[in-house]
Amino acid sequence: MAVLTGDLVNSTEAGVSLTNMAIGRVGSLAATTAGWPGNGPDRFTRFRGDGWQFVVEHPAWALRALVCIHAVLKWADGFPQTRVAIGYGTLDPVTGPDLSAASGGALVASGQALDALDKGRLFATAGDGVTPLHHAVLDLVEEQITGWTPEQAEAAAYFLSPRKPTLKSIANTLHISTQAVHSRLKGAGAQALLSAITHWECSI
Secondary structure (H helix, E strand, O other): OEEEEEEEOOHHHHOHHHHHHHHHHHHHHHHHHHOOOOOOOOOEEEEOOOEEEEEEOOHHHHHHHHHHHHHHHHOOOOOOOEEEEEEEOOOOOOOOOOOOOOOOHHHHHHHHHHHOOOOOOOEEEEEOOOOHHHHHHHHHHHHHHOOOOHHHHHHHHHHOOOOOOOHHHHHHHHOOOHHHHHHHHHHHOHHHHHHHHHHHHHHO
């Protein structure tokens, strides 16, 4: 399975209120991913104030979850962003949602990848099955999505749901026109991003 470990960037400058809201958004996204096909249950834990961690039992969903985490923080103006590391491997049996006492290869790989992340970078991956090609794809994904506007991030977060919403349904949710959704997704490079994510999911 996969474990995502992260910590907020510049949380001290953001302040306690925005930090708490940002962590809340990540936790809500984790709960949403638990309902994705083949995934679950919801196992999200906050630690060290601005750190967080959750399990993706269906490991193929990990990159999609990472991108959606970035999106839900990006579309909220002023929220701190987060670094994220995906770790692939085993996870020892966990009782309940709390991961503070959990152990296993996926947890170790995720934590070590986050600790080793170069300054100025946001995303990393490590663990079983990870190849140089996965690192290259993640580099390109980071380059693409860190340039999103809040509007592009919001549209992309809905578009990337594995439930495959239509442009019309996204437009209805956002209370904008279908043409506006299309424009935002085109600016976000969402179609090419979805293709990269889909190929990643087939390779894990």
